[in-house]
Amino acid sequence: MTTADTIERTLSRRGYRLTSPRRTVLDTMRGLGNHFTAEEVQHASPEVGRATVFRTMKLMRELGVICQVVLDDGTAVYQLADEDRADHHHHVICTECGRVTEFASDGLEGELERVADETGFEIDTHRLELYGRCASCNS
Amino acid sequence: MTTADTIERTLSRRGYRLTSPRRTVLDTMRGLGNHFTAEEVQHASPEVGRATVFRTMKLMRELGVICQVVLDDGTAVYQLADEDRADHHHHVICTECGRVTEFASDGLEGELERVADETGFEIDTHRLELYGRCASCNS
DNA sequence: GAACGCCTTGATACTACGTATCGATACCCA
DNA sequence: TGGGTATCGATACGTAGTATCAAGGCGTTC
Ligand SMILES: [Mn+2]
Ligand SMILES: [Mn+2]
Ligand SMILES: [Zn+2]
Ligand SMILES: [Zn+2]
Numbered sequence A, B: 001m002t003t004a005d006t007i008e009r010t011l012s013r014r015g016y017r018l019t020s021p022r023r024t025v026l027d028t029m030r031g032l033g034n035h036f037t038a039e040e041v042q043h044a045s046p047e048v049g050r051a052t053v054f055r056t057m058k059l060m061r062e063l064g065v066i067c068q069v070v071l072d073d074g075t076a077v078y079q080l081a082d083e084d085r086a087d088h089h090h091h092v093i094c095t096e097c098g099r100v101t102e103f104a105s106d107g108l109e110g111e112l113e114r115v116a117d118e119t120g121f122e123i124d125t126h127r128l129e130l131y132g133r134c135a136s137c138n139s
Numbered sequence C: 001g002a003a004c005g006c007c008t009t010g011a012t013a014c015t016a017c018g019t020a021t022c023g024a025t026a027c028c029c030a
Numbered sequence D: 001t002g003g004g005t006a007t008c009g010a011t012a013c014g015t016a017g018t019a020t021c022a023a024g025g026c027g028t029t030c
Helices: A004-013 A020-031 A038-044 A050-062 A106-118 B004-013 B020-031 B038-044 B050-062 B106-118
Strands: A066-070 A076-080 A090-094 A100-103 A122-133 B066-070 B076-080 B090-094 B100-103 B122-133
Touching (some): A004 A020, A020 A038, A020 A050, A020 A076, A038 A050, A066 A090, A066 A122, A076 A100, A106 B106, A106 B122, B004 B020, B050 B066
Parallel strands (some): A090 A122, B090 B122
Antiparallel strands (some): A090 A100, B090 B100
């Protein structure tokens, strides 16, 4: 979870400010726990205009503060990124309780690069999600 | 691309029928080429009710006849699956022209299983998408 | 062939998601 | 102090997908 100070610095570096509505949306997301939808953020921040909620979430996504997680049915939820994994990582999603966990693997990234070569495409990025049941839902 | 006969058999096995509206939607999707959105299918099948378009697309997705492809911005497009790859595969998406290509890799699947073990989750499925530029857009 | 049940359909309404527009403010810097 | 840019909220708009419901189709069974 990225601190407000870090976020403010990143915003500032790009000419943006950490305003009061942005702060509210950030606090809301922190209060919503492991993962949340756009609608949940809206409902929990009634003082902030709807457009601003979306704008802020989009901005935070660009900064890597939150990540989008695609569920197995194709819908999306969001998650505050661990500060240390803010750059590149993937998600394991519990189809039972919805819990989202982040992970990264150098071995996997290497294998992905090898596969990417064979596609004939010039690959820039990728997205990977694993679906299953978490330890607690599994017992 | 799965034949109508194959689809009819699969539907029949589940107690469903290949009706005229379903046939229309299938033909429409075949006519739309490499990939298409829900809206494009609707527009190209005005005789069919909107709800039926969505219902049919959902059904075809469950049968593995079409696959959902998540773009890098999180939106979704759809694609008729190659009959031989109908079971499990992934997608390479050109961020320039939108072209979607399917691929599969045993090596990758093996590496994925290894990574999945370390998550502490009981993994059922996964989703992987690669984003880049196709050969023709790259030149 | 009639009755019945289930599948299917289209119209409609509704919810969610996200973007575009626009006039009004707030902040920063010269 | 004045201008320029960022930001905001309200609103409207477009797309995606689901829920409801009444009507029609089709197969099976009697
Ligand atoms: Mn994440
Ligand atoms: Mn596919
Ligand atoms: Zn769980
Ligand atoms: Zn291309």
